[in-house]
Amino acid sequence: MTTQIRAAVAREAGAPLSLEDLTLDAPRADEVLVRIVATGVCHTDLVVIDGHLPTPLPAVLGHEGAGVVEAVGSNVTKVAPGDRVVLTFNTCGTCPSCRDNAMAYCHEFFPRNFFGQREDGSVALQGAEGPVHSNFFGQSSFATHALGHARNVVRIDVPEADLPLMGPLACGIQTGAGTVMNALKVPEGASFVVFGTGSVGLAAVMAARAQGAATIIAVDLHDTRLHTARDLGATHVVNAGSDNVVGRIREITGGGAGYALDTTGQPAVIRQAVDALGSRGTAAVLGAPMPGSEITLDNSDFMSSGKRLMGVVEGDSDGDTFIPRLVDLWKAGHFPFDRLVTFYPFDRINDAIEDSQAGRTIKPVVTMS
Structure with missing residues (x-):
């Protein structure tokens, strides 16, 4: 019926x-x-x-x-x-x-x-x-x-x-957390930076903290969201409107982050995410781009430093197992x-x-x- x-x-x-x-x-x-x-x-x-x-x-x-x-x-x-x-x-x-x-x-x-x-x-x-x-x-x-x-x-x-x-x-929370846990597999003690601190980016901050990342950097234009990122586990914040973003991240991490995540889908921000990586670092892209947009990188730096750039959908997740995992982390007070x-x-x-x-x-x- x-x-x-x-x-x-x-x-x-x-x-x-x-x-x-x-x-x-x-x-x-x-x-x-x-x-x-x-x-x-x-x-x-x-x-x-x-x-x-x-x-x-x-x-x-x-x-x-x-x-x-x-x-x-x-x-x-x-x-x-x-x-x-x-x-x-x-x-x-x-x-x-x-x-x-x-x-x-x-x-x-x-x-x-x-x-x-x-x-x-x-x-x-x-x-x-x-x-x-x-x-x-x-x-x-x-x-x-x-x-x-x-x-x-x-x-x-x-x-x-x-x-x-x-x-x-x-979707949104699964995407941010899953990219950190499933796709990037950020390990304990690592350095991680997220560009954009909406719900997806803040989920990534919480996931990085749950994974035991030692340095968690949040980048955004809005100080109120950066304040929230600190409350949720970011060890450092960078206002993209007032700081030399890449230089500041390299200073905080001592040469570049091990892992980076772009949630904005903006080609210029994706370039920053890759440039902010250290040697053999990995960046993930999950922000929805406008059709036809292209990413431009410094090819020499990208190749010679062994960096990686990956696209991620839905946090690389199997919902049947990952969503209950997030529920358990939330119940335990870790997410x-x-x-x-x-x-x-x-x-x-x-x-x-x-x-x-x-x-x-x-x-x-x-x-x-």
């Missing part, structure tokens, strides 16, 4: 979302119906709302959902009604990357997460004006209910009172990502988006109750 839901619909690029009553399909064989408790607002949602990615409109966005399973399709054995879950990115499960347990690089990542439809081209949402695109990141969780998939629902062990906090682990979150009621979702864009909120989360 279908489910009547309330959803925030993106109808026009650059316009506020509209709260509407929609009809959601019953779950198919591999789908999971989840009553959404809360959903994080991620930068990727904002990019789609602004029209910079080709997700068709009208659509229900949202891809950091947390909730309770209400029904499962006939082929689903991974979760059962009543389970508390986080919905993360969707994957095919059969391509070479998925078979290698590198799901973040699924060969069908883009169509399964951005095309706003099921694999067969159907949509799961209907409104008074006709079909509404669904299945954004395999969920479309800016709604009271969402259809996830067996592959992208992750069961978590938390009290229901804590469930509204868990959504950001699905206080809750300090980044500001809650908004669902009917104020446009305020949450505006505050995120203006930098007034680090990690907005909308709650459905």
Whole structure:
């Protein structure tokens, strides 16, 4: 049977979302119906709302959902009604990357997460004006209910009172922390620098601290965020507007950082991240670039010093194992990502988006109750 839901619909690029009553399909064989408790607002949602990615409109966005399973399709054995879950990115499960347990690089990542439809081209949402695109990141969780998939629902062990906090682990927090822990594998005693201290960058700071990095440097233009970075584990901060960034990092680290992370997607900042590395250092890039942007490096320095530059998607994570790992770190007091979150009621979702864009909120989360 279908489910009547309330959803925030993106109808026009650059316009506020509209709260509407929609009809959601019953779950198919591999789908999971989840009553959404809360959903994080991620930068990727904002990019789609602004029209910079080709997700068709009208659509229900949202891809950091947390909730309770209400029904499962006939082929689903991974979760059962009543389970508390986080919905993360969707994957095919059969391509070479998925078979290698590198799901973040699924060969069908883009169509399964951005095309706003099921694999067969159907949509799961209907409104008074006709079909509404669904299945954004395999969920479309800016709604009271969402259809996830067996592959992208992750069961978590938390009290229901804590469930509204868990959504950001699905993407933004997972991306920053996972890049440090899974992709860069920053070791104990290492030096690490992150460029950009939004929710992704601050998650990276917390992860570097949990890994035991000895020197953790945060770079940003906003002193308030740099202050937060210090509170969360950064040993040093650099204001990119007033300091010689590369020179300052080299001074702090005694010649260059062992590991660097760019969260901005800006080519000039990526160049700084690579230039700030010491010999045999590794930099990771995860910020969403504008289409067609290019990275320019000092080829002689890059080659002769044995530096490495890598691209990272979704923290190089397997959500089924990594999200519970982050939950355990949070329970133990080693990963206080809750300090980044500001809650908004669902009917104020446009305020949450505006505050995120203006930098007034680090990690907005909308709650459905």
